[in-house]
Amino acid sequence: MPNLALETHQLRKVYSGAPQAAVEALDLSVPEGAVFGFLGPNGAGKTTTIGMLLGNVRPTSGSATVLGKPIGDRNTRRSIGYLPEKFQFHEFLTGTEFLDLHGRLYGLDAATRKARIPEALERVGLGEKAKTPLKAFSKGMQQRAGLAQAVLHKPRLVILDEPTSALDPLGRRIVRELIVSLKEEGTTVVLNSHLLSEVETTCDFVAIIRRGRVVKQGTLAELTAQPASVVIELEGISERQLLAAQAFGPVEHTDTWLRVETEATAALVSALVGAGAQVRAVTPARQSLEDAFIRLMEDGTDSGSEVDSQDAR
Ligand SMILES: Nc1ncnc2c1ncn2[C@@H]1O[C@H](COP(=O)(O)OP(=O)(O)OP(=O)(O)O)[C@@H](O)[C@H]1O
Secondary structure, eight states: OOOEEEEEEEEEEOOTTOSSOSEEEEEEEEETTOEEEEEOSTTSSHHHHHHHHHTSSOOSEEEEEETTEETTOHHHHTTEEEEOSSOOOOTTSBHHHHHHHHHHHTTOOHHHHHHHHHHHHHHTTOGGGTTSBGGGSOHHHHHHHHHHHHHTTOOSEEEEESTTTTOOHHHHHHHHHHHHHHHHTTOEEEEEOSOHHHHHHHOSEEEEEETTEEEEEEEHHHHHEEEEEEEEEESSOOHHHHHHHHTTSOEEEOSSEEEEEOSOHHHHHHHHHHTTOOEEEEEEEEOOHHHHHHHHHHTOSSSSOOOOTTTTO
């Protein structure tokens, strides 16, 4: 069993005066070293959960540990890097001064700050901007400066709340590469993003929450698997082979592949081979993360789903 970077037990938050809980009975567990996608429609409770994990929002009930320590532990906070969704910048500071300020807040000594600041700026593609005041940065550059701040002190856990919302494709690639290098260094990354294709390429573990509750969590493969379906590629399909497949369940097909709703993959393949098929490949059918997300939101029993297809993209 790997160590857990994050674990919550029945975590709950009701803001004062709110008619319902923002987070309800939340049970999350994130292995150390994972890149964890934390997903949900607007208002699902993601930012509130992150606030509780950082010790900024007091839970109404339940408990949680971060890097093995109860939430709010002061030493643990220094092992966390955080990029909030709305970052407040002191715009008169240059790139270097901004990172120097944050380096001090993280308790880095002068020599470490001097070595790490240019490195962090390079890492987010702002190596040329060390002496430029933040007010002259574009929105995307400011977001990247926020990212540099989140990784400056080499934290064990990095929490990124919508890190690419202001970024162009190049900037998004820089963030993807940054996440990959953090993973290689063994850092746990929590990524809150509505860009599901991005989550799909970077995350290996995902939780989807809705109205403050986890509706599904697991590896990306588990979330996107459709275990009851298999796709079989063939060298052409005869009528006899089609009939053999239809005995196992509903079939979709072209001239070269069959998709069959069945769990009996081995028996299906042997029936096809028995019917003279030349099988080229057998793969469990997968859905995109966006398909899985939309399906989970639509499966909700209550009306007034807050998912907005724009946000889900
Ligand atoms: N400070 C607050 N006081 C009262 N209610 C709040 C507060 N912050 C959030 N909420 C409410 O709690 C619920 C969860 O909000 P939260 O910001 O955690 O969602 P989210 O999943 O991060 O949403 P988004 O994707 O839009 O950023 C919402 O109903 C929101 O209106």
